[in-house]
Amino acid sequence: MSKTIEDLQNDMDAAARDLDFDEARRIRDRINLMRGGASAAEAAEADTSGLVRQQAGAMGLGTSRQQPVLPTGWRPPPKPDPMTSGRKRK
Numbered sequence: 287m288s289k290t291i292e293d294l295q296n297d298m299d300a301a302a303r304d305l306d307f308d309e310a311r312r313i314r315d316r317i318n319l320m321r322g323g324a325s326a327a328e329a330a331e332a333d334t335s336g337l338v339r340q341q342a343g344a345m346g347l348g349t350s351r352q353q354p355v356l357p358t359g360w361r362p363p364p365k366p367d368p369m370t371s372g373r374k375r376k
Contacts, residue, residue: 291320
């Protein structure tokens with residue numbers, strides 16, 4: 287019998303309460319696969335041991351690079367003249 291997402295959610299909560307975080311992680315990955323469109327059998331057979339979650343703030347915005355890479359020849363823009371800031375033109 288294949289388990290539903292609600293059954294797996296309850297199993298994951300029970301594993302977390304028992305401090306079995308490795309089992310809770312495996313069940314969480316199965317739930318994510320099922321929500322992504324995999325069948326219950328495919329999710330149960332999938333090997334998710336090599337999956338690593340992204341660290342918050344470690345990615346460049348909108349990229350898959352760990353650190354932003356500046357284009358060749360890029361220079362920061364010049365800073366504004368402090369003597370002219372806040373003045374209106376006549």
